[in-house]
Amino acid sequence: MNQDIKINKAEPEAYATVVALLRAAGLPTEDLKRDLEHFWIADATGTAIGVIGMDLYAPYGLLRSMTVLPEYRNKGIASRLVDQVELLAKKLDLSELYLITNTAESYFSKKGFQLITKADLPASVASSEEMNGLCPASAVIMRKTITQ
Template sequence: MAIRELLASSGLPVDDLDTSAIEWWVADREGELAGVVGLERHGQAGLLRSLAVNDRIRGGGLGRRLVERIELHARAQGLSQLVLLTQTASDFFSRLGYERVERQTIPAAVRDSAQFRSICPASAACMRKYLSGFEGS
């Protein structure tokens, strides 16, 4: 699977891809997977998963466009917030309006996900963005 290969080559976890309910958005360039991002729904919150862009085209804005697309979809689905864990991209997500928060402030349904329970280490930054029209935005 091309998604699994891109995530693995980007140093992102792939352990739960077959067991988690993740919606994927992909971008391709000339028939090759250029980028991917996932959304895992947990009640009124979404867990932004596995944003990765092919090394050869990083820096061109594709990651930002993928995040914008998933945010539009999340709003349309009635989600109030997006949450993510990252070890390397907190500056990137800060520029897109995500704020670092303590893990215990995240909805329990999200904290019960495999990402929070076991896959991402406790040292990963926890970030949240309230989507427009919802409390905290």
């Protein structure tokens, strides 16, 4: 089944689809850029079943908006989406990836992300909308060093 899932670069025409997936997962969409430049969609025979994105704050990236529909979870799709962002981070020569999460701390720990505090964030990432009210204050912040 996982072989039938394709990970495709999100096109601007998929904006409404991406917003619907994110809203269904309770994730913020207010600051989502319409060009979806650094976003990917997991596709199961023409149906969008997952999404991931990254906001760029070079030399850093902010992993954001990762979700997979519940009926497709635990099939390695999220891992493929995260791998896609990490590949792009390497290609763009980024040094670190950051994220903020309410529910996926243990998942991202397994992917090599480590807990940090807001004080540990570089100023550019700390000033993002994600870090300033779009995500709840109870959320945890994590970082992963990108090795080239």
